[in-house]
Amino acid sequence: MDERLSEGFKQAMRRVASTVNVITICVDGQPMGITATAMSSLAMDPPSLLVCINRAAAMHGSFKDVTHFGVNVLHHDQAHFAQMFADRQKADLRFADGWHLDCERPPRLLDAQASILCRRIDHHQFGTHSIFIGIVEDVVVRPDIDPLVYLDGKYGSWAD
Numbered sequence: 255m256d257e258r259l260s261e262g263f264k265q266a267m268r269r270v271a272s273t274v275n276v277i278t279i280c281v282d283g284q285p286m287g288i289t290a291t292a293m294s295s296l297a298m299d300p301p302s303l304l305v306c307i308n309r310a311a312a313m314h315g316s317f318k319d320v321t322h323f324g325v326n327v328l329h330h331d332q333a334h335f336a337q338m339f340a341d342r343q344k345a346d347l348r349f350a351d352g353w354h355l356d357c358e359r360p361p362r363l364l365d366a367q368a369s370i371l372c373r374r375i376d377h378h379q380f381g382t383h384s385i386f387i388g389i390v391e392d393v394v395v396r397p398d399i400d401p402l403v404y405l406d407g408k409y410g411s412w413a414d
């Protein structure tokens with residue numbers, strides 16, 4: 255690996271602002287989730303998006319088996335969810351509070367900036383990650399727009 259190039263790429267990515275999402279699935283009654291900035295809309299026809307999940311993440315092995323996944327775009331006041339879903343030591347606490355959980359659908363975070371239900375239709379493996387593509391089937395949005403933003407390794411707000 256070219257160290258200079260990988261450090262340059264990291265530095266470039268520190269300058270890219272992203273919204274922060276918790277991607278969720280439910281498998282055999284077991285909710286699972288991960289903090290992910292690697293989410294992008296894909297097309298409007300059909301409405302679709304993609305997420306990139308590290309193959310080392312706990313949920314990765316189950317992702318190929320589910321019919322649906324959820325994208326919960328975090329609001330600025332939900333940074334604690336970003337921290338919890340990026341910390342394996344907090345795995346037991348992740349769904350303790352604040353979720354609509356019935357496992358008929360993937361877990362939906364109450365008061366998220368937006369919650370997008372997707373039918374998983376395809377995936378591609380690339381390097382350390384898999385790219386999962388979903389067709390959008392349902393959307394819930396919170397009216398005020400102030401998403402949690404990740405930039406230069408820090409959480410912030412568009413309004414800051």
Ligand SMILES: Cc1cc2nc3c(=O)[nH]c(=O)nc-3n(C[C@H](O)[C@H](O)[C@H](O)COP(=O)(O)O)c2cc1C
Pocket residue numbers: 274287288289290291292293306307308309310311312313336339340341342345404
């Ligand atoms: C701000 C932020 C963004 C992240 N984005 C991604 C991502 O897009 N995809 C990914 O696989 N992991 C991402 N991670 C890392 C995972 O959230 C983290 O490794 C998590 O602990 C993995 O889930 P697990 O503990 O259940 O295995 C991100 C972490 C942070 C803090």
